[in-house]
Amino acid sequence: MAEILQLPVFAVDGWAGNTLDDDGIEWWVTGENGWSSTPPVRLELANRPQRDGAFDAPSFRGARVITVEGTAVAPDPDTRERAKDRLAAVLADGSGLAELVVQERLVARRAMVRLSAETKIADATPYSFDWSIQLTAPDPIRYGVEQYAASCGLPQPGAGIAFPIGQWPLDFGASGGGSMTLTNAGTVTTWPRWTITGPCDQPVIRHATTGRSLGIGLPLYDGDVLVVDVAARTVRLNGASRRAALLPGSAWFGLPPGITGVEFDAQRTDTPAVLSATWRDAWI
Numbered sequence: 001m002a003e004i005l006q007l008p009v010f011a012v013d014g015w016a017g018n019t020l021d022d023d024g025i026e027w028w029v030t031g032e033n034g035w036s037s038t039p040p041v042r043l044e045l046a047n048r049p050q051r052d053g054a055f056d057a058p059s060f061r062g063a064r065v066i067t068v069e070g071t072a073v074a075p076d077p078d079t080r081e082r083a084k085d086r087l088a089a090v091l092a093d094g095s096g097l098a099e100l101v102v103q104e105r106l107v108a109r110r111a112m113v114r115l116s117a118e119t120k121i122a123d124a125t126p127y128s129f130d131w132s133i134q135l136t137a138p139d140p141i142r143y144g145v146e147q148y149a150a151s152c153g154l155p156q157p158g159a160g161i162a163f164p165i166g167q168w169p170l171d172f173g174a175s176g177g178g179s180m181t182l183t184n185a186g187t188v189t190t191w192p193r194w195t196i197t198g199p200c201d202q203p204v205i206r207h208a209t210t211g212r213s214l215g216i217g218l219p220l221y222d223g224d225v226l227v228v229d230v231a232a233r234t235v236r237l238n239g240a241s242r243r244a245a246l247l248p249g250s251a252w253f254g255l256p257p258g259i260t261g262v263e264f265d266a267q268r269t270d271t272p273a274v275l276s277a278t279w280r281d282a283w284i
Contacts, residue, residue: 208261215247
């Protein structure tokens with residue numbers, strides 16, 4: 001287990017900066033760019049023809065490019081050489097994204113990254129070398145390491161009046177199910193993954209405050225599993241794509257910072273269907 005030298009700790013593909021590893025190598029981070037600062041802004045304005053200014057348009061965030069640099073200090077020259085090889089192998093497999101975890105003073109956050117430039121290694125002394133590594137996260141949002149989960153069933157009618165009838169006011173019973181509250185402790189909208197387990201017919205997931213909803217025009221039978229990934233904009237029933245089944249007017253809504261109420265409904269509510277949500281806190 002690596003020993004922490006100072007915070008923040010940058011860990012990816014089995015390597016970690018600002019730690020003392022099992023071989024006695026001190027991986028000191030002396031600078032970083034792109035993790036604490038915000039990702040670039042992509043603004044696509046169209047110039048007004050023969051006029052000053054431009055037509056307004058929404059802005060979007062570009063990919064997050066993270067550069068971490070520092071110095072490695074080894075207990076002997078041979079260990080230094082092995083450390084250079086170890087660093088050069090970080091994210092050598094470019095076929096997929098890897099998890100970067102940054103342990104900061106107040107929170108641990110993550111991003112999915114790949115190597116986006118050559119890893120720089122330069123000898124400093126017989127026992128040390130300077131290094132630099134550049135990573136790119138296609139999704140510029142920084143997410144909490146901890147993943148949260150919540151679930152609810154369809155709304156159920158109340159129990160009705162109990163006989164013999166007592167005195168007024170009458171208690172008709174409280175309805176149950178059909179809603180849950182999700183909390184995003186970050187600073188920007190996070191995108192949940194919804195899972196609906198059948199049976200139910202034409203399930204609907206609704207933002208309780210705005211009324212925006214995701215409706216699926218499909219019957220789900222006992223044992224069917226429908227997964228809606230809001231970030232990826234995918235709808236899969238038992239693994240097969242069913243995005244075309246989205247009902248007209250459906251919206252890919254996320255969870256803004258704070259508490260969000262979510263409602264679960266269907267054409268019939270007398271079934272044991274369950275809506276589950278998984279999400280992470282999010283920061284820009």
